Amino acid sequence: MATIRDVAKLADVSVSTVSLALSNPGRVSQKTLEKIRSAVAAVGYVADPLAQSLARGRSKMIGLVVGNVGNPFFGDIRRELENYALEHEHFVLITDSSGKPEREQALVEHLIGLKIAGLALAPSSFGADYVKFVESIKVPMVCFDQKVAGIERDFVGSDNYLAGAMLTEHLLQLGHRRIAFIAGPQHMHTASERYRGFMETMASAGVEVNPNYVVDGQFTRSAGYEAAMRLLIQPERPTAILGANNAVALAALQAMQELGFNCPGDISLCMIDDVQWSNVITPRITMVVQDTLKLGGIIARRLLQRITSSDAAAEPAQDFVLSPKFVPGNSCRRV
Template sequence: MATIRDVAKKAGVAISTVSLAMNGTGPVSAETLKRVQDASAAIGYTPNGLAQSLKRGHSKLVGLVLGDIGNPFFSRLLRALETALSETDHMVIVAETAAHPERERNTIEQLRRHRVGGILMAPMMNDPAFALFLRRLDIPVVLIDQNVEGADRDFVSSDNALATMILTEYLRRLGHRRIAFIGGDPVQGTAALRLKGFRETMAAAGLPVDPALEVVADFSGEKAYDHVVRLMSRPQRPTALIAASNLMALGALQAIHDLGLDCPGDVSLTGVDDVPWGNVVRPRLTIAAQPVEELAQRAATFLTERMKLRGCAGLPPRTHIAIPKLVLGTSCAPPRGEGG
């Protein structure tokens, strides 16, 4: 079996130079690095990842904890995070909690036992006990999409309130007044912020919100479908809908079609985040899109910095809030008739 000594002999350099080149921990010229890489390839030498981790004091494995990989937003986030972390030779272990908050703590403990160097997570729980658990962890953790109050961890998210502000204002400018909001459980921070953005924009425009037009669909397409069927069967039905997630927007669109209504002729529809196969869905949805690649890059940078410096002791928790973008489709139009 080839060893680091064999690589050094083949490349004509010291063993210490090979170590620096392999670990990326010291000044090695591009020419020397290439000689070491060519020598390694020629004799079939592969560095021992565990041994390198012990020398560095941390593993280059990263745990990623998500509630629902089937959600298009999280699948895009996973792809972007893997791309960003691969640039620094980190490998991602993905763990799904099936949107069960109680499984988050157990999943994190399992990742620790597998000696990951850090954890990225989009948490479901947001309570004092979970915040204390995260605060006491002895490995770096970066929270994505939803913060946990009191956890004192780095946090990366889009401006969730702004996302629905953008959509509400756009519909208002088209002339809509009866706008329904299809949201998640307000107990979750992301859902609460998106509801807040809708309400504040309506209030600023002097538009009353009928409580019956605010429904909770738990970010589920099926529940959104049921709610939209009821909303669009009302005598005074809404002229526009805001779905606070992509899956709820798809459920809403299916309900509109199944009711024999036209979108946007009978009702306009907007959503947060793009939908799967968005280019072939008709009408093309108007959305507030989150900059997923920006979120992934910043989260990866926060985590790898703390992993490299063993937690960055003394560095306070950092927050990065990205700005969503309005992407116009063909799912919105001015309301028909008077008093929209």
């Protein structure tokens, strides 16, 4: 591998001039610039990014830390960030915390050790210690998906209250009153907001919520399955189930199918967030989806702003909250 000194020797200039010419072509004379350019081409010089990062104290890499790269929700976000970063000569490193806060922390520290230029983080935890940890991150960053109280950082996400409210209203309009809700972990902002959207919409409609109809599905498939089962074995069954995310709703569908219930004949079902292949699932689930493409675009632009412009870097933290979209299916019937 050719080094900058090889270039300098061949172009008969000093190493510092080569470095200067390459990073700021306007500040050297036309003649030397050409000499250097042809020398670069001759020896096939490519700067060592590691050495550059060490000397500069920062690299051209952007860290993306998510809880589950397999989740299609992150797919668009990742893609948008990658494309946008590429346009700005940056390079995205994806890491997966498997939703474990301690691993997330280790990953973030590793990335910072790599002197990343910026960080896009989907927080996996909450609480004072966690906030302290995130706030200790000095690198330009954008949080997304999960809004964590107390973190003074840019945040990009969806209006989860609205998401819960929209589906609740939809079920109410169809005449449902016995509506069950499979909730997520309440310490998560998305989960508690969706829950609040459900409860408040029910309340404003003057419909009382049967406490047995609110079960905890932890946003996971297995807990959602158990929660759904608890709903289905009640003597006075709900006529509709609202799943706070895709995993618990589909787990509920599975439970219904296994017990022999027909959806929407016996019980209606709707959910927040899409899954891959949702349109070959029978019935097509009525859902509210996030505009992941747009979310990804905002995350990407905001992060690169903060990275490339010192003005933007100094701006106070800002929240970007998008409205989710209603996608009708045929999993909810009028009663």
